[in-house]
Amino acid sequence: MHAITYEAPKSLEHALRLLAAAGEKGRVLAGGTDLLIQMRAGVRTPERLIDAKTIPELQVLSFSPHEGLRLGAAVPCYRIVEDPVLCQHYPGLVEAAGLIGSVQIKNRCTVGGNLCNGSPAADTTPALIALGAVCYVASPRGTRTVAVEDFVVSPGRTVLQPDEVLVEFRIPAPPPHTADCYQRFIPRNEMDIAVVGVGAAVTLDGEVCTAARIGLGAVAPTPLFAREASASLVGKPLDDEAIATAAELAQKIARPITDMRGTAEYRLHLVGVLTRRVLKVAAERARAR
Amino acid sequence: MANKVYVETTLNGETVEFLCEPRQSLLEVLRDVLGFTGAKEGCLTGDCGACSVIIDGRVVCSCLVLGVEAQGKTIETVEGMARDGQLHPLQQKFLEHAALQCGICTPGFLVAAKALLDRNPNPTEHEVRYALAGNLCRCTGYDKIVRAVLDAAAVMRGGTHGVTGA
Structure with missing residues (x-):
């Protein structure tokens, strides 16, 4: 050095x-x-x-x-x-x-x-974006x-x-019935850099989503806030249909590259999978609060 | 030659003073300035754990710490594990379980395992594997190492035979 x-x-x-x-x-x-x-x-x-x-x-x-x-x-x-x-x-x-x-x-x-x-692949950044940090x-x-x-x-x-x-x-204090979740995909159990990482935070009023934020990692030159995907959830019950729509909207803003960790096509697929998964987990956690 | 900096630190319980350049890693200082060659240089990128040392109770890769950052800290290396001619139970169990072959990774494993047991005297196998995920071994494999750590933990908790009966 x-x-x-x-x-x-x-x-x-x-x-x-x-x-x-x-x-x-x-x-x-x-x-x-x-x-x-x-x-x-x-x-x-x-x-x-x-x-x-x-x-x-x-x-x-x-x-x-x-x-x-x-x-x-x-x-x-x-x-x-x-x-x-x-x-x-x-x-x-x-x-x-x-x-x-x-x-x-x-x-x-x-x-x-x-x-x-x-x-762009920093793990904590999509989690911070989801929390509105x-x-x-x-x-x-x-x-x-x-x-x-x-x-x-x-x-x-x-x-x-x-x-x-x-x-x-x-980071704001979470309102009642609010929770977050972060998941990434790597081809092993530990010690790797995200192929794709997604963070989400949701607030529920009964079954209706009143606020949501989704952050994406490793799918563009910078970490992304999935603004339209997040907005699409607000005012709706957080069911499979709403979650699927949000996942598709998240995929639309992803501009991934192909590199040693995965192809652009695979990353795009993962954005959908992980967005659905983190929204489901965040919703489960929010219901339990 | 850049200006050297005076650093005072506690190394394995003793006050140590040294001069180092700010660009030198703690690993380089330990090995080349202080003559403590237990910590090994493996990858120099924080992936292999061969240079593991404990700073203020936390295990870190000494290749990713600057020597000047040691000022006022308490550092433990593998050289401090054996006391009064007695091997640390982890070292004893590594021998009994043949948990090493070439030995390059061993000081790092011992230090990382000590850091785990200092904090968690009764870890599960899963916890041992998680705690040692930052240490790479390219010859023995991990199973003997994990068994040695679990056995040492049992001995240190006061059981005389240990979980694997070795």
Whole structure:
């Protein structure tokens, strides 16, 4: 790896000063499970690393029925998977965080890093889209918010400017009879990258769906919010017919490529299968609440 | 040569100081600076687990940690498992079950298994396999390793014979 400098700021304000001074040469290091590999391969060549893990503002993990979830960008995935409150309120997000890598990787990797890495196949991103998560981004100019579905602009690239830090995600508290689910397809049991991943969250009033959001991964250059598919469910009973219609609409916005993990045709098929499955599971969970 | 950074850490219970370049991984520091060659370099991409060490109670791939990140942390490596000339029960059971052949993956398996048993003294076979999914072995296969871990867990819980009677 090329020569670098490393800083471990103890506050967000300090981190922003360091990042501003580093300009184009700076990059925030979270778990490092993607970035350090990319630096060794010469894919990314930042010269000044600023460690997100030592910034208290990026380690926030709190839930309240009023505020919902505040998830710091540098919270390692093991804290999400092991948090009983998150398991209760956001099982889909927990499923996504739990699917990433080995125990070793989950002890380091972060949801913020997963998003900032900009991979279209990031597991936690469709789960965040389904939950309507909003990114809080800080810079010397102040704080701005970005919807998760608008954060990645192309493979490996995000809306973050060189002097900006993704601080935390905020996710609304789930209303009554609301639940989420995330599933991915891989050709083995564990330790792989999604061929396709789909997240969904639904709210029920009796059998009628009153809100729904579907996020798609690995089927376009960026993770997608399936807006029309989600809207098609609202106001209808969440039955097989409505779910099938939503799955078809989700397929319509998928623009998958053929690569070593699967053909475009197969991925398109999987979008339908997984959308139906996650909607059914999310609906079952919502009914049970 | 980039400027070296002073780092103070706790390694296997003892305070250790070292100088390293920020680009150096913790694995490189352990092996080439401190002479702790138990953790092995396998893939350097976090897939094989041969470089597993425990930092502040959590098993990680030391190839994906910078040496400078060790500042103020508590690190456990395979070298710290045997105490006072006595093998750790996991090491003893790996021998008894012949849970190794070439041995390159073994330190990583031992450390990952220790991290599991530190947290969960009575894991199911499923839990052992899940906990070791980040460790690759290309010769022994996994069955003997899983049995050795289950047997060591039984011994550590106080049973004298263990679940497989070895």
